[in-house]
Amino acid sequence: MALESEPVLCLASASPRRCALLASIGVAVQVQPCDIDETPLANESAEGYVERLAKAKAQAAAALTPLPTLGADTAVVVDGRILGKPESQQHAAWMLRQLSGREHQVLTGVAVTGPQGVLTCGVTTRVTLRDISEVEIAAYWQTTEPEDKAGGYAIQGLASVFVAGIEGSHSAVVGLPLFETACLLRRQGVPLWDGYLPA
Helix, strand or coil: CCCCCCCCEEECCCCHHHHHHHHHCCCCEEECCCCCCCCCCCCCCHHHHHHHHHHHHHHHHHCCCCCCEEEEEEEEEECCEEECCCCCHHHHHHHHHHHCCCEEEEEEEEEEEECCEEEEEEEEEEEEECCCCHHHHHHHHHCCHHHHCHHHCCCCCHHHHHEEEEECCHHHHHCCCHHHHHHHHHHCCCCCCCCCCCC
């Protein structure tokens, strides 16, 4: 639970996971989701894609509030291909088949507006899933959990039983890399639970 009662940050996302992650480090937020075009640009890298979208979300929401604003975007990448949110059961099943029994990357871009302008960072986490059977894939879809998740799975949810290993930031896969996010917030003067701000 956030320790601050009044919002100290605008979150350009309706994600309950990002809200919960920010609350876990003592940051109360005002939620201001922004609808932006998420189509990748021609020849755009996955790293560039998530950072561009994070920045676009933060800047769009910042125009609507005096608070510092955070935007974020997460992409699951396998064989250089960005896997977005599943469009159907068949699409979700296809994605899990691509991820089954192998390593993939989860890229998260974060942008925070404030007195220092727009600060950004990108984090890559490597995740390995065990072999997932067709029966498990079908059963997982029935839980409804994968419907709005990049790559068609939620590492913090029921799909945790599929995760054989992780190298990097667990919280980044959930929605926000907390170490890096905390650094950006402090630089923009946003207080965390410890109240520490750099001189």
